[in-house]
């Protein structure tokens with residue numbers, strides 16, 4: 091199935107994702123209740139009115155200014171919000187992973203040890219393991235306070251740490267919706283730690299929203315640009331959506347020798363492969 095769009099209806103509690111099955115039948119998924127609460131909660135609502143300040147001065151962080159600290163540390167200190175964010179992430183990731191795994195993506199073939207960097211509650215790994223029994227060791231790597239709340243998943247080891255310090259070794263590294271929230275220098279630090287954790291020929295599979303080279307008024311471009319504003323508000327003004335060339339250059343800068351971008355896996359995310 092493919093996500094073809096997000097429709098927002100008032101009141102807020104009826105955000106609907108529309109999917110098409112391979113034979114063209116439309117199916118809908120509703121993001122309601124807990125998932126939406128994460129996006130509508132007070133801390134975020136306080137940040138939205140400050141977005142214009144970040145446009146005028148990119149050093150301003152709306153979320154940090156409104157709430158006294160950046161989003162990840164803010165959520166990490168509040169167990170309820172931490173849990174809610176994991177549920178929200180899961181609500182977005184499960185349909186994406188279904189689309190990736192059922193769509194014939196072959197990047198996990200032959201992988202024995204796989205790490206998901208910033209894997210939140212571990213849903214992506216759970217789904218990858220179900221489809222790829224060749225993966226014998228799966229490590230869900232996230233901040234300690236996040237993995238503390240992650241549910242036990244057969245075959246998955248939760249490891250707490252900081253991707254800016256080091257990343258566990260693996261044949262392949264997976265990450266979804268990670269690079270977008272960081273600056274170019276920070277992305278290079280994350281990619282460099284991935285590079286160091288991989289053997290020769292190993293690969294990083296990163297799934298990120300990607301901006302088209304030229305802007306247009308298509309639904310997809312508008313959704314991607316809207317996502318850019320969302321990142322600017324909820325996470326950091328310094329994070330940003332990037333083009334294929336920008337991702338490629340960041341990977342090459344830390345030593346990856348091969349790069350490819352697969353656009354047909356999902357409507358919103360592109361699958362980026364960086365090979366060592």
Ligand SMILES: C[S@@+](CC[C@H](N)C(=O)[O-])C[C@H]1O[C@@H](n2cnc3c(N)ncnc32)[C@H](O)[C@@H]1O
Nearest residue numbers: 179183208209210232233236251252253266267
């Ligand atoms: C936008 S969420 C994406 C979650 C998951 N990959 C998904 O797509 O559902 C970003 C994740 O990165 C994690 N993260 C943030 N800073 C991190 C760090 N320094 N080291 C490891 N993980 C981090 C967050 O806790 C969060 O789970």
